[in-house]
Amino acid sequence: MDNLTSEQRRRNMAAIRSRGTTPELALYSALRKTGYRAKCNVRSLSGTPDIVLEAFRTAIFVNGCFWHRHPGCSRSTLPKTNRRYWLPKLARNVTSDRANQRRLRSAGWHVMVVWECQIKGRFHWTLTRVRHFLARCEAKRASRK
Numbered sequence: 648m649d650n651l652t653s654e655q656r657r658r659n660m661a662a663i664r665s666r667g668t669t670p671e672l673a674l675y676s677a678l679r680k681t682g683y684r685a686k687c688n689v690r691s692l693s694g695t696p697d698i699v700l701e702a703f704r705t706a707i708f709v710n711g712c713f714w715h716r717h718p719g720c721s722r723s724t725l726p727k728t729n730r731r732y733w734l735p736k737l738a739r740n741v742t743s744d745r746a747n748q749r750r751l752r753s754a755g756w757h758v759m760v761v762w763e764c765q766i767k768g769r770f771h772w773t774l775t776r777v778r779h780f781l782a783r784c785e786a787k788r789a790s791r792k
């Protein structure tokens with residue numbers, strides 16, 4: 648099922664550790680290396696998805712756990728102070744995330760959210776999840792033909 652070699656895996660890990668590499672870039676380049684045609688930061692789509700795979704009509708958001716409120720994640724705990732400032736600000740992020748995803752879905756896009764902590768902590772697992780998601784999108788499309 649999973650044909651990443653240990654060499655590729657090692658390089659993936661090295662890519663994440665290398666300085667200045669953001670989680671979305673790490674995922675993006677791993678997808679490119681495994682043969683997917685992907686685009687970065689597509690501004691023409693709602694919410695500027697981090698990674699877009701047009702052939703799969705799929706938009707992927709790589710969300711920071713704190714800013715986008717990853718449910719149950721230790722990185723998304725609220726600061727102890729200034730909650731009156733943080734709460735509405737973060738709530739607005741979540742609301743606009745949902746609106747963007749809704750807009751994309753109603754335009755026929757598949758939307759996947761990947762969390763920063765998953766890329767940082769479980770990169771290989773995350774990449775496998777993305778590939779399975781894409782395979783399902785592909786299957787849905789094929790069944791409509």
Ligand SMILES: [Zn+2]
Binds near residue numbers: 712723763764765
């Ligand atoms: Zn998280």
